[in-house]
Amino acid sequence: MALLTPEDLENLLDKLEYNEKVIKKVTGFEIKQICEETYGTFPDSEVVGIVPVTSGNGIIDNFTASLAAIVNHFGLKGFVTEHTDISGYNEAVSRRADIIMMADDHIFIAHNLKNGKISTNHECTGIIYSEIAARYLHADSTDILVIGLGRVGYAGASHLAKKGFNVYACDPNIEFLEKAVKELGVKPYERNSGKKFSMIMEATPCKDTISEGMVSDRCLVSTPGIPCGLPENIGKKYKVDMVMEPLVIGVASMLYSVF
Ligand SMILES: NC(=O)C1=CN([C@@H]2O[C@H](COP(=O)(O)OP(=O)(O)OC[C@H]3O[C@@H](n4cnc5c(N)ncnc54)[C@H](O)[C@@H]3O)[C@@H](O)[C@H]2O)C=CC1
Ligand SMILES: NCCC[C@@H](N)C(=O)NCCCC[C@H](N)C(=O)O
Numbered sequence: 001m002a003l004l005t006p007e008d009l010e011n012l013l014d015k016l017e018y019n020e021k022v023i024k025k026v027t028g029f030e031i032k033q034i035c036e037e038t039y040g041t042f043p044d045s046e047v048v049g050i051v052p053v054t055s056g057n058g059i060i061d062n063f064t065a066s067l068a069a070i071v072n073h074f075g076l077k078g079f080v081t082e083h084t085d086i087s088g089y090n091e092a093v094s095r096r097a098d099i100i101m102m103a104d105d106h107i108f109i110a111h112n113l114k115n116g117k118i119s120t121n122h123e124c125t126g127i128i129y130s131e132i133a134a135r136y137l138h139a140d141s142t143d144i145l146v147i148g149l150g151r152v153g154y155a156g157a158s159h160l161a162k163k164g165f166n167v168y169a170c171d172p173n174i175e176f177l178e179k180a181v182k183e184l185g186v187k188p189y190e191r192n193s194g195k196k197f198s199m200i201m202e203a204t205p206c207k208d209t210i211s212e213g214m215v216s217d218r219c220l221v222s223t224p225g226i227p228c229g230l231p232e233n234i235g236k237k238y239k240v241d242m243v244m245e246p247l248v249i250g251v252a253s254m255l256y257s258v259f
Contacts, residue, residue: 002205003105006061008226008246013073016248026220026241027135031249032074035256038131043259046112048078048099049092054085056105067101070251099258101251110254117258124257125224125250126155126203132243133199133222134160140216142166145189145197147210149176152224153203157184160201168195202229215240224250 023031036042048071050064064080071078079095081088092100093113100111108121129152133144142165146157149171160167161184168189171177180186189195191211198216202209202223209229210221221230221242228244235242243249 002226003057004060004063004226004246009060009062009066012066012246012248013069015245016073019243019245019249022241022243023132026137026243027132028137029135031252034131034135035128035252038127038253039256039259041256041259043074043076043255046076046098046114046255046259047096048076048101048255049095049097050078050080051088051092051100051102052080052084053088053102053104059084063103066247067251070248071101071255073248074252074255076255099255101254108254110258112258115258119254119257120151121250121254122151123155124253126152126157127159127257128249128253129203129222129224129243130156130159130201132249133201133220134163134165136199136220136241138198138218138220140198140218143168143195143197144199144201145169145214146186147171147200147202147229148204148225149173149180149186150203153201154180156201156203157186161185168197204229207231210234212237 020031050067052059052064068078068080081091083091098114111118144165146153146169149169157167157169157180167186169180169186170189196216198219200221202225204225207227208231212234215238219240223229223244
């Protein structure tokens, strides 16, 4: 799995401020509103304990500090435990955390100890980025393209299918594509079909996955994918709006999913 790097985490809140402006412009909503409406929840002064985890590739510089900054940005009290791993978990509970956040190399969770709700970053990222795409003010139909049907993309495609969107998808992993067709009613997208989209959700770890033949004249690319799937020249040639940010929007979605 592609892990975040300390470089990804640089200028996080500046990137968020830029993306919040784009989201407001292309959907008419603030990110908090979208989260509240998506999950039917709102914050209630929860305390969030953030536990560094040393397993696998170990601590990522600034990862837990970034989470604390994100939690505080959304009006909650967050703290990073002094201890790591199990000792850190014990410390968070002892310091009366309502929500625990922690990540190893495979799973990044938020667990609300008060109501028992638990969420993963993959699923919540897929849900929020597909929800942003689905709210595009200049959409020319309910057709939406999902590029990548892995942990994030499949969750996004599932969310869109439940909302009644006409979901097309592509992924070189035939098993993932067949699963999405069978379980979600997704339509396989053929790159040479000539079909264009005004809403695209890209969730791959590859660059330049979006080709010229995919984008309508006005198009919103909503992508958590790292690196960016939209080639610069295509973004400039067409009126493409893009929401792309490495961590904060997905973490906001996690928090709202467990309130
Ligand atoms: N911005 C954020 O908050 C977050 C970003 N991510 C990033 O999102 C991306 C996806 O994450 P996961 O779903 O966990 O990865 P994954 O590895 O589970 O799934 C990626 C999928 O993309 C497919 N793929 C690769 N090249 C493709 C192409 N050219 N066209 C269509 N599909 C293609 C793969 O076959 C795979 O099914 C990664 O870059 C990850 O770092 C993940 C979580 C949060
Ligand atoms: N964009 C959000 C998804 C993050 C995920 N791709 C990742 O890098 N996970 C590894 C996090 C490891 C954290 C580390 N164990 C620590 O606690 O510092």
